[in-house]
Amino acid sequence: MSVYEGCFPLGLGTARFPVSGPEDDVGLKRSVDLVLRALESGVNYIDTGHSYSAGMASRILKDAFRRTTRPFSVTVKVQYGEDRTADDAVKRVRQHLSAMGLLKAQFFICWSIGSCEDFRHIMAPGGIYEGALRLRDDGIIEHICASLHAPPADMVRIIESGAFEGVTVSYSLLNAVQMRPVLDAAARRGIGVAVMNPLGGGLIAQNRNYFSFACGREDGGNTVHAALRFARAHPAADIVLGGVSSLEELEDSLGVLSAPDPETPQARMERVMAKVSDLKGFCTGCKYCAGCPQGIPTYALMQARNALLFDPAAAYNRQGPEELLYNLQIFRKLYYDDGWTPDSGENPCIGCGKCEAVCTQRLEIIQGVADVYRRAEETGYTEKARRERLRELLYEKGYRRVGLYPNSNFSKKIMDLYQTHFGAAAFEWMLFNSDRTVRGTLEEGLPIHHPDEIPELRPDMMLICSYRYEDDIAEMLRPYERQGLRVERLHRNGEVPWIF
Ligand code: SF4
Ligand code: SF4
Incomplete structure (x- = not known):
C-alpha cells in the first residue's frame, strides 16, 4: 500500500495560481475559489512550497483552508542549498505552516534533489533528513517524501535507498522512455509516486497535433486527455499533479482523472511507448550516446532540444521573441532535469562521431551540441x-x-x-x-x-x-x-x- 493510498488521483499543484503579487486582490480571490472548487470535487492532495505563485500560494491556501471543512493533505518543502541543516529544515517547515495557518502537514518533501551528491548531503548527520525525522517525532509531519530532479539512474538509486515513502517526479510523453525505469523502481519498492508535469510543462497542450499519436480510440481525439491518462497509467503513479490557473483547466483535469481510464492502463502504456520511439527527430533520452570523451551530456542536450520541434509558448512572463521562448524551454529542462550549466559557451566537442554512430534515432548530435553551446553563450546561461x-x-x-x-x-x-x-x-x-x-x-x-x-x-x-x-x-x-x-x-x- 503506497503512502498516497486514499489520495484523489488529481493532486492540486499551486505554482500557477492566477495571481501576480500581494496587491492583486482579484487574482487572490480567483485562486482561493480554485482551491475551494478542487476540494469540493474530492481533490485532497495539495502540492505546495513556500515560494510558489510569487510567494502567494501559502496566503491563498490559508484563506481557502479557513473556508472549508473538506479533508485535505498538504506538503511542506525543504530544498538542499536553500537550507542545509536539520535546524534549518525545522525552521523552514514551522514558518511555512504558520504562513498556511496550519499546525501540521501530512507530507514533508525533500525538495528538488538534483543528484546522489545532494542526497548524501540531505542524509548526512545533522542534515535535512534528520530535521524531517525530528518533525515526524514531534507529530508536525506524517510522511517523509522527496521530489527528484536527478538523472534517472540517480533517481533509481535514491528510490532504492528506501529513505522516502513517496516521490514526486516529472513524467510525461516527453520523457517516458527515460523515466520508465524510475517508475518501475518505485513500483517494485511499493513507493508512492506523484507525477508532476504530466503535460510536459505545457508543451503537449500547445502541440496537440504532434502528440496526437497518444490518443487511443476512446480518447475522442483529445491529446491532453490522452496525455493525462498516460501519466496515470503506470501502476506506480498514484497522483497526477495539475497546476491549475483557471476553473476550466481544473474542471477538464477533474473530468479525466475522476473517471476510470476507458482503455486498460497496461494497453495504453504499451501502445503509447511504442509510438514515442517512432517520432521523427525526437530524442527519446535512451542514453545510448552517453560516454562522450569530452564529458558532454549529449543525451541531456539533445532531449532539451526536443523543444525546437514544437511551437514555442509564452513563459516566465515573456511573450517573445521566439528564440528566447525556445531558449527558456531548453535551459529550463537542462537546469531542472540535468543540473547542467556550462562553464562557458566554448563548445568542447572534437567531432569524433562516437555519439552519432550509436544514436537510435539517427540524430545529428554534433550539430545539436554546437547549437546548445551557442545558445548558452547568447543567453548568458554560463558560469x-x-x-x-x-x-x-x-x-x-x-x-x-x-x-x-x-x-x-x-x-x-x-x-x-x-x-x-x-x-x-x-x-x-x-x-x-x-x-x-x-x-x-x-x-x-x-x-x-x-x-x-x-x-x-x-x-x-x-x-x-x-x-x-x-x-x-x-x-x-x-x-x-x-x-x-x-x-x-x-x-x-x-x-x-x-x-x-
Ligand atoms: S562527437 Fe562530440 S559530442 Fe559526440 S562523442 Fe565526440 S566529442 Fe562528444
Ligand atoms: S542516442 Fe539519440 S535518441 Fe538516444 S539519448 Fe542520445 S541523442 Fe537521444
Missing part, C-alpha cells in the same frame, strides 16, 4: 557570463550598501557566487521583500526589509533579482528611483534566468 555580470554590476563600484529585491533563491545565489568569485563583499548586503509577513525575519542571517524602509536604510543600489516579475518590481521601485535610488536588473534582455 562565466554570471561571474562577469556580477563584476559589471557590483565589483569595486564603491557601494556601501547593496539591496537585493526580493529575497529568494536568486538573492542567495548572487551572494554565494559573489563570495566565490570575488571574496567577501566590501559592502553590506540588504534583502527586501514587499510581503509584510516576512518583514524582520532573517534569511542568510540578514533581516528582510520592506521597501518602505528604503528612504531610511538608503542602499546605494537596488538589484532586481527576479526574472518573472522584474517589470512589476521595477515599476514599484520607480518612486524611489526618482528620489535617486540606483536600480539595476540582474538579467539583461534576451537572457534566461539564473534560476528557473
